[in-house]
Amino acid sequence: MNFNLSVGLSTYLLVGAMLFCLGLYGVFVKKNIVAVLMSIELMLNAVNLNFVAFNRFLAVSSVVGQVAALFVIVLAAAEVAVGLALVIAIYRTRHTTNTDEFNWLKW
């Protein structure tokens, strides 16, 4: 028997897809707003994994994918900083971080 145990591009893409789905699932079901922000980070990290894996396996001579991952990391950090500031702002008026209670705006 000859199993192919090497870690190839598809393995990374599969892990990326799983991370992305996990993040998307978290955004939809998590009750705590901080957990929702963490789920978004998971989705963005799936993107980073994709970029770096594509760069490593398909375009070894260029660094576009790695640069893209760096950009995403920086912008995700900016996003989460603003996100936590908004969490504090809403906590001051509502005294909760439960997403189910953010229901003043509705149609």
Added chain:
Amino acid sequence: MVSTDFLAITPEIAVAVLALLLVAVALLLPQGARKGLVPLNVFGLLGILAYTVYDFFFGKMGPVFRGMYYHDQFADFFKILFLTAAILVILSSREYIGKWPAYRGNFYALLTAAILGMMIMASSADLLTFYVGLELMTITFYILVGYLPHDGRSSEAGIKYLVLGASSSAILLYGISFIYGLTGSTQLSGIGAQLGSSLTPPIILATVFLLAGLGFKISLVPFHMWAPDIYEGAPTPVTAFLAVASKAAAFAAVIRIYLVTLEHQSFVQTGVALLLILAALTMIVGNLVAIPQKNIKRLLAFSSIAQAGYLMVGVIAESVAGVKGVLFYAMIYVFANMGAFAVATYVGQAQGSDEIRDYAGLARRSPLAAAVMTASVLSLAGIPPLAGFVGKFYLFSAVIHQGYTWIAYVGFVMSMVSVYYYLSVVKVMYLGEGADLPDIPVHGAAKFTMVFTMLITLFIGLYPTPLAQMAISAATSLVK
């Protein structure tokens, strides 16, 4: 070589400098002297606007920074639009912002930073550049939407916008990462050449993710649920800027990505049917759900969803005429919407309510505001002597020319439906009693904004040629 490249991005550099200058001035000035921020911001943006208009007609065009950035008339047209919208927002909201605590002086710096993000989006020739511009714009908007101090509704709108906006950015990026994997490039021209016309599952996946991410930003119908909540909770000037400029910036990116990158891709050729259905749904849902709305900001939110549907019709036409229609309509949409929002801002801060029933008798209490609101909503509805009619005519004639007559019918019928809810606002203002509501005299910068937007809306409706000429030359710079 490099120096000419930097010359091409003069407006962007100037806007960045202005934003930083505003931060510094807001920090250094004593509390009482902060009124000076408004003239500084307005005159700074006016100077940049003048330069951009000059650049539009006489500038040397071409891709710069090794093809990372386009310097063309299409981008310049959108830059003129963003700067005009920002100046109108700042002028119309002076009284509104003046009531905030003094430490809120950074509002103007944030607004200017958002313009920079939009300009980068309109000019980007690379998906990474586009993404950085997009995030600069949306992260700034997260702050601006949640900017009202001690207002739970504003914070709630901010956090909702952040969660939904960040998720949609992640979805967009996931699509971009697959496009990078398929083509080995993030430059639009390189992607277009590499993708070819083969139709494989990864290409479909990447395109659908890209479409979903962009569809969120322009509030295309299955991805529009965020808009009403955020438009209602945000401070009214921010809502105006969000409805007008942020949507136009997203459309600039959509047009460029759609026409430059995906044009030869077979998914788009077969998927036009999908886009047509989304555009039709956007027009139908936006207009029908607007009818029962009680809050003026919510009404304008659904109206702006419907307007995104009209604009999408022009993108689908995939021709010079279609892009010209989109550009023309986006520009008149700025003036019509800014007129309506200038009135909403002013009336909202004067009587502390955005409910439509509190507009009762506005024609008696504030004749100018009522007249401007009427002109604006009639232009949005597309009633003939006003600019909106010409814009819709361009959009629908372009799409009929491509053979999609049924979508034009949907547009006509939905425009008729929109007249109903727009006129119900007018009816409240002119026939309502409103005996116990206060008189609202309009003066200062807000008065100037209202009169200016109304005059421009009338003028373009009667004599659309100059703007149409500009839109045509901008469209031909993109569509070869």
